[in-house]
Amino acid sequence: MIMNKMYTYTVFDVETPNRANDRMSAIGITVIGGGKIVDEFYSLVNPETHFDYFNTKLTGISAESVKGAPTFPELWKTIEPYMSDGILTAHNAVFDMGVLKKCLTGYGIEWKPTAKYLCTVKIGRGCLPDMSHKLNVMCEHYGIALDHHQAASDSRACAEILLRYIDAGYDVNSFIRTFKFV
Template identity: 70%
Template structure:
């Protein structure tokens, strides 16, 4: 059985190269076995749009770890399985930028699944926005909150697996 590390990040501004929050849900033996959330001090400015969308601003991240401090805690989690995100290219690119900007050497590539990509193949007649997918499956969602988004994405992945979809066919490699 594969281990899936479902994650979602929120960003402070349109540069999309820093995190202001991360949510992680780990799936093992087709069950969500752990959830993790942290605000992140992005050490940069917040755009109005991002703050309005996520509710996260400079005051909210005061005292939160920066990415380098956070990475020491989440590296063991992120290293345990195949990474999964709703819009994986976006989330993986933010992760890559943070690793690069903080001089953290992790690994050259990471295996990942994109839930939008899988959804477009298995449910081609639907929109694949996270909120639409959650409505379709009856999954609670507090949208643009990293912990809720990662947990909801994990629930969707489990629905796919339970319905007999071999998600391993959709695994890709992302260059970090």
């Protein structure tokens, strides 16, 4: 069996305020270390931009909800250590990684040029090709609680799915890719 349990995975999920997908309105982070969940973090984020009706309806997060929440640059000081430790992981990771990149770029925050990441959708398609890999479908399949489109719940559910893949003996690390931030 591949020793995936030796790695640290920083599983995250973002919610966005509008279709531009260049700002966050919430972020959930779930850290896996030693083959189990060892830490969790959640925050609303003031995106300093408008909210589309669709996004507010989907996530329940509105301009009113984020009054008093930290902006991304304020929050980055807190989440950067999480994001810098371990392999970044998300469900449909290209979306979440893209939002992270746009936030960093939009606020002129320099980070690292690249980061290793995993996508649980891609792992699922490779390991379980004959089923849908939508987050809610995977959670139903594995009996994982989900409050869909809530960043804390989505990141935890994604972490639980990753742990199911690891426990089943799938070589999830063969799915590691590199994301370019510059």
